[in-house]
Amino acid sequence: MLADESIDADFHKGGVIYGAARFPEQIQRQRDVLKQLYAAGHTEEDCYWLDKRSLADMVHLRDGYGGIFKRHCATINPAKMVRGLANAVERQGVEIYEQSRVTSISPGLVKTASGSVRANFVVPAMEGYSTTVPNFGRYVIPVQSLIIATEPLSDEKWDEIGLAKRPAFCDGSRMISYGQRSRDGRMIFGARGGYVFGGKPRSEFNLSAPEFRLREELLHDLFPMLKGVRITHGWGGSLGMARGFAPHVVFDRSAGIGMAGGYGGQGVGPSHLFARTLADLILGQETDRTQMPWVFDRTSPRAVLRSWEPEPIRWLTSKAIMSTFAWEEKLCRANTSTAWEKSLATQLSNSMSLLMR
Numbered sequence: 543m544l545a546d547e548s549i550d551a552d553f554h555k556g557g558v559i560y561g562a563a564r565f566p567e568q569i570q571r572q573r574d575v576l577k578q579l580y581a582a583g584h585t586e587e588d589c590y591w592l593d594k595r596s597l598a599d600m601v602h603l604r605d606g607y608g609g610i611f612k613r614h615c616a617t618i619n620p621a622k623m624v625r626g627l628a629n630a631v632e633r634q635g636v637e638i639y640e641q642s643r644v645t646s647i648s649p650g651l652v653k654t655a656s657g658s659v660r661a662n663f664v665v666p667a668m669e670g671y672s673t674t675v676p677n678f679g680r681y682v683i684p685v686q687s688l689i690i691a692t693e694p695l696s697d698e699k700w701d702e703i704g705l706a707k708r709p710a711f712c713d714g715s716r717m718i719s720y721g722q723r724s725r726d727g728r729m730i731f732g733a734r735g736g737y738v739f740g741g742k743p744r745s746e747f748n749l750s751a752p753e754f755r756l757r758e759e760l761l762h763d764l765f766p767m768l769k770g771v772r773i774t775h776g777w778g779g780s781l782g783m784a785r786g787f788a789p790h791v792v793f794d795r796s797a798g799i800g801m802a803g804g805y806g807g808q809g810v811g812p813s814h815l816f817a818r819t820l821a822d823l824i825l826g827q828e829t830d831r832t833q834m835p836w837v838f839d840r841t842s843p844r845a846v847l848r849s850w851e852p853e854p855i856r857w858l859t860s861k862a863i864m865s866t867f868a869w870e871e872k873l874c875r876a877n878t879s880t881a882w883e884k885s886l887a888t889q890l891s892n893s894m895s896l897l898m899r
Contacts, residue, residue: 543814544618544623544626547626547627547630549622549623549626549627549629549630550622550626551618551619551620551622551623551626552617552618552619552622552724552725553616553617553618554616554617554618554708554725555615555616556615556616556617556707556708556709556710557611557612557613557614557615557707557709557710558611558612558615558709558710558711558712559592559597559600559601559609559610559611559709559710559711559712560572560575560609560610560611560612560711560712560713560714561597561601561603561606561608561609561711561712561713561714562606562607562608562609562713562714563603563604563605563606563607563609563713563714563764564603564604564605564713564715564763564764564874564875565605565874565875566607567714567874567888568607568713568714568715569607569608569714571714572608572609572610572714573591575610575714576589576590576591576610579610579612584612587613588612588613588614589610589611589612589613589614590610590611591608591609591610592608592609592610592611593608594606594607594608596608596611597609598704599704600704600705600706600707600709601703601704601705601709601711602702602703602704602765602767603711603713603764603765604763604764604765604766611709615709615710617708617710617722618810619724619725620810623810641656642654642655642656642657643655643674644668644674644675645675646675646676647664647666647675647677647678647799649664649797649798649799650662650664650798651664652664661798662798663798663799663800663824664798664799664800665799665800665801665802665820666678666799666801667802668682668782669682669780669781669782669803669809670682670684670685670743670779670780670781670782671684671743671780671782672684672782672803673740673741673742673743674743679741679850680849680850681784681785681801681803681843681847681848681849681850682782682783682784682785682803682804683737683741683782683783683785683850683856684737684738684741684742684743684744684780684781684782684783685734685735685736685737685780685781685782685783685807686734686735686736686737686738686744686778686779686780686781687732687733687734687736687778687779687780687781687807688732688733688734688736688747688753688754688757688776688777688778689730689731689732689757689776689777689778690730690731690732690749690754690757690758690761690773690775690776691724691728691729691730691731691773691774691775691776692728692729692730692768692771692772692773692774693728693771693772693773693774694726694727694728695727695728695729695771699767699768699771700723700727702767703723703729703765703767703768705722705723708722708723709722710722713764715733715760715871716867716870716871716891717733717734717735717760717867717871718733718734718735718807719731719732719733719760719764720732720733721761728774729761729765729768729771731757731760731761732757733756733757733760734781734807735864735867736753736778737856737857737860739853739854739857740853740857741850741853741856743780744778744779744780745779745780747776747777747778748776749773749775749776754773754776757776758773763875781805781806781807781809782803782804782805783804783806784803784804784806784847784848785847785848785849785850786804786847786848787804787806788804788836789802789803789804789805789806789812789816789836790802790803790804790836790838790846790847791816791819791820791823791834791836791837791838792838792841792842792843792846792847793820793823793824793837793838793839793840793841794840794841794842794843795823795839795840796840797842799843800820800823800824801843802816802817802819802820815831818831819831819832819834819837823837823839866890866891867891869890870888870890870891874888
C-alpha cells in the first residue's frame, strides 16, 4: 500500500527478535511465546528459536541466552506514514478537518466544537482517545507508551550493538519493551506501562521527566555499550486497550456505526486490515475479511464488547500490576535474590497477568 501511494515512510522488513536476555527467567517466557505462535498456526518458516550464538550473530544483548526470530515484521516512521496517508486521501478528493474536537457521536451525527457532520455511517477511529467522547470509553481505555531516541550512532558503535539487518527487537520483560535501528542510525527504544486515573489520554511529554529515565535504564541494561550516548528525543502517546485484550471489528448497520480496535499496541498492520474489513461491511460485501472470528456484523458494541471496571478499580489494579512486575524485574536482575524469591515474584506476576483477562 505504501508503494502504491508512493509514500516514503522508511519501510523496512527486517523481522523481529524476541530476545531472552539479562536474566535466565526470560528463556521460558520466550519459549512459551514460541509455543503460542506455533499453536496459532505459524510454522518454522515464519518463526524459530535462536540459540545463544545465533542471537549474538544478530544482536549483542547483555546476557543474551537465546530467543525467537519472526520473519513477518517491518518497521516504519509513523509520522511519515500518517502524513503520506493524509496526502494520499486528499489527492482522491477526501477533505480532512483538523482542530475540530468531537464532543459526541450518535447514529448519523457527529458533533464537534466547531459544527456538526451528518453521515449514513460513522467510524469512531479514536483508539486511545475513546474516553474523550461519552459512551465510548467504557470499551477502550488509554494506556501510555513512551519512547526515547539516541543521537545518530557511529558505524563502530553499531558494530558493538549488531542489528546490521535492522530487525525490530524486544526482550522478555513484562514492561513490554520494543526497539529498532532507525534509517538515520539512531537507537529508538520504548516500553509501555502508564495509565492515568480516570482513563485520561496524554499527548504532552517532557524528556526530563523521571518516566523517561526508566526507559533509559532498561535500554542501558540491554545495551551497556550505550551508556554515555546522548538521548536526544523522548515522546509518548496513548494507545487503546480493550477490556477483552483482543482485537475486534464491530459494525452496527442499524445505528450506522462501525468500530475497530483492541490491537494492544500492535496496530499498524491490523488497523489497515480492519479498515478494509469495515469498508467491506459498509458496502455490504461478503469477503474473506468479513468472515474472520473477530468480526461482529449487524451487532451493537455493547452486545459483544466487555466494559471496563469503574474507577478507582482500574487505577488501583494498574498500580498493583505494575508494582508487581517491577518487583519481579528487580529480583530477577539482582544477583543476591534467592530462587524462592524469584519464584514467588514470578507466580504473583503471572496471577496479575490473569487479572488483565
